[in-house]
Amino acid sequence: MSGDIKEARDTIVQAIKDAVPGLYTCEAHGGRFDLGELKRWSKQAPAVLVAAVSVPSIADDATRIAEVRWVAYLVTRDTPQATRDVAALDFSEALLRLVRKNTWSLDNAQKPERVAAENLYSGNVDRHGMALWAVSWQQGISLRATDIAELADFTLYTATHEVGDGPVAEDRVELPQE
Numbered sequence: 382m383s384g385d386i387k388e389a390r391d392t393i394v395q396a397i398k399d400a401v402p403g404l405y406t407c408e409a410h411g412g413r414f415d416l417g418e419l420k421r422w423s424k425q426a427p428a429v430l431v432a433a434v435s436v437p438s439i440a441d442d443a444t445r446i447a448e449v450r451w452v453a454y455l456v457t458r459d460t461p462q463a464t465r466d467v468a469a470l471d472f473s474e475a476l477l478r479l480v481r482k483n484t485w486s487l488d489n490a491q492k493p494e495r496v497a498a499e500n501l502y503s504g505n506v507d508r509h510g511m512a513l514w515a516v517s518w519q520q521g522i523s524l525r526a527t528d529i530a531e532l533a534d535f536t537l538y539t540a541t542h543e544v545g546d547g548p549v550a551e552d553r554v555e556l557p558q559e
Contacts, residue, residue, distance in 0.1 A: 392485045430454040445524040455514040469512035473498045476516040491521035
C-alpha cells in the first residue's frame with residue numbers, strides 16, 4: 382500500500398516522461414540536493430527530478446486535502462544541439478505548459494496553483510557545465526482514508542554523507558522489527 386502523495390508523484394513522473402520528449406531521465410526524487418549529487422545527475426542530463434518538498438497545510442474538514450508543494454528540478458548540460466541555458470529554458474517552458482491546469486488524471490487532485498519556474502544558477506553549477514532550474518507548483522491532493530496497518534514497515538534506513546572534500550560515507554541500518 383502506498384499513500385496518495387506517492388501515487389501522485391509517480392503519476393506526475395510518468396506524465397512528464399510521456400509528454401516531454403528529449404529527456405534522458407525523469408525520476409522521483411527525495412527532495413533538495415547538493416552539488417555532489419547534482420554532478421552525478423548531470424551525467425544523465427537532460428534530467429527532471431520530481432519531488433514533493435513540503436505539505437504546508439492540510440484541511441481539518443472531511444475533505445482532508447493536503448496542499449502539496451511539488452518541484453520538478455531540471456538539470457541540463459551543453460550538447461551539439463543547444464547550450465545548457467537554452468536547453469534549460471526550453472525544457473522549463475515545456476514543463477510549465479504541462480503543469481498548468483493538469484490534474485494528472487487523478488480523481489483526488491485539484492488544479493495546480495502558484496505555478497512558477499526559477500533559475501537556480503550558481504557559479505559552482507556553471508563551472509561544472511550544468512544549468513539548473515526548478516519548476517514548482519502547489520496542488521491539493523485529497524488524502525483517502527488508509528488503515529495504518531496497511532502501511533509498509535520502516536525496516537531499512539540508508540543515507541549517503543559527503544563532508545567537505547573527504548570520502549563519501551554510506552550508512553545502511555536494518556531496523557529491528559517486533
